[in-house]
Amino acid sequence: AQSVTQPDIHITVSEGASLELRCNYSYGATPYLFWYVQSPGQGLQLLLKYFSGDTLVQGIKGFEAEFKRSQSSFNLRKPSVHWSDAAEYFCAVGAVGSGTYKYIFGTGTRLKVLA
Amino acid sequence: DGGITQSPKYLFRKEGQNVTLSCEQNLNHDAMYWYRQDPGQGLRLIYYSQIVNDFQKGDIAEGYSVSREKKESFPLTVTSAQKNPTAFYLCASIDRGFGNTIYFGEGSWLTVV
Numbered sequence: 001a002q003s004v005t006q007p008d009i010h011i012t013v014s015e016g017a018s019l020e021l022r023c024n025y026s027y028g029a030t031p032y033l034f035w036y037v038q039s040p041g042q043g044l045q046l047l048l049k050y051f052s053g054d055t056l057v058q059g060i061k062g063f064e065a066e067f068k069r070s071q072s073s074f075n076l077r078k079p080s081v082h083w084s085d086a087a088e089y090f091c092a093v094g095a096v097g098s099g100t101y102k103y104i105f106g107t108g109t110r111l112k113v114l115a
Numbered sequence: 116d117g118g119i120t121q122s123p124k125y126l127f128r129k130e131g132q133n134v135t136l137s138c139e140q141n142l143n144h145d146a147m148y149w150y151r152q153d154p155g156q157g158l159r160l161i162y163y164s165q166i167v168n169d170f171q172k173g174d175i176a177e178g179y180s181v182s183r184e185k186k187e188s189f190p191l192t193v194t195s196a197q198k199n200p201t202a203f204y205l206c207a208s209i210d211r212g213f214g215n216t217i218y219f220g221e222g223s224w225l226t227v228v
Contacts, residue, residue: 009155032214043119043205043219051214090157094215100165101146101215107157 002027004093006106013081014114021076021109023091032094033074035065038108039087047089050074061085086113117142119220121206126225128193128200136191136223138206146209147189148217151175151202158205164189193225201227 003026013019025031032051036044048059055067065076074091091106119140128134140147146165150158160173164183178197183189193200206220 032216034216036219041203041222041224043121043221046216046218049214049216092217094217100163100171101209101211103148103160103217105158107155 002031002093002095002102002104004091004104004106006089006091006109008109009107010110010112012112012114015083016080019076019078019081019085019111021089021091021111023074023076023106025072025074025091025093025104027072027093027095029095030069033065033067034092034094034103035059035063035074035076036090036092037061037087038090044090047076081111081113083113083115086111119206119208119218121204121220121223124221124223126223128225128227130227131195133192133194134200134225136193136204136206136225138189138191138220139187140189140206140208140220141187142208142210142218143186144208144210144218145186146211147183148207148209149173149179149181149189149191150205150207152205152222153202161191161204200225 005024034049035047038044047063050057050067088108088110090108093104122137148163149161159175162181164170180192204223207217210216
């Protein structure tokens, strides 16, 4: 069955430090992969996505993610975190089954940034 | 500006009442989805629609109903049969021309009082 795992429920980093949020997926083929960010009480905003090609993808707000097929991972990174990055981050897999596009979301990682 | 508009942002309902959440998009997307979000549980799919006048149940459709009479609109009704309706509800639409990317509205908070 298709699934997405975000092993870290909470992460705390200091402002200016680097960040890596983990995402592992289970899917039989190469999926579409996404990272979203959600501020409290708001909708989800797309940070970046991977469909094919270069396995290192750049997104908005200085984020990047790397697709590693051998590890079934799509980890999100940022070299220097800003206080405004505090939010919840969701990894998602998009897959086709029976002609329907289905999206499976991880349970999220809440990021706290220390001043 | 193109986007997905959900209304109302906050809604209070008495037990036993039905309530309808609005979702409108002007992105010309065919597919639209409704998700429910509870703390620590991520997003769960309620209903989705691939095209006008057609929709399918998601993983947690019991106690909910939808309609899709227009491409732009996909309202969700939370019925009195929904046992635990207090949650954050997210509407989304899919850009099939952009790698099937899913885009979200700002969400609606429903509280049963």
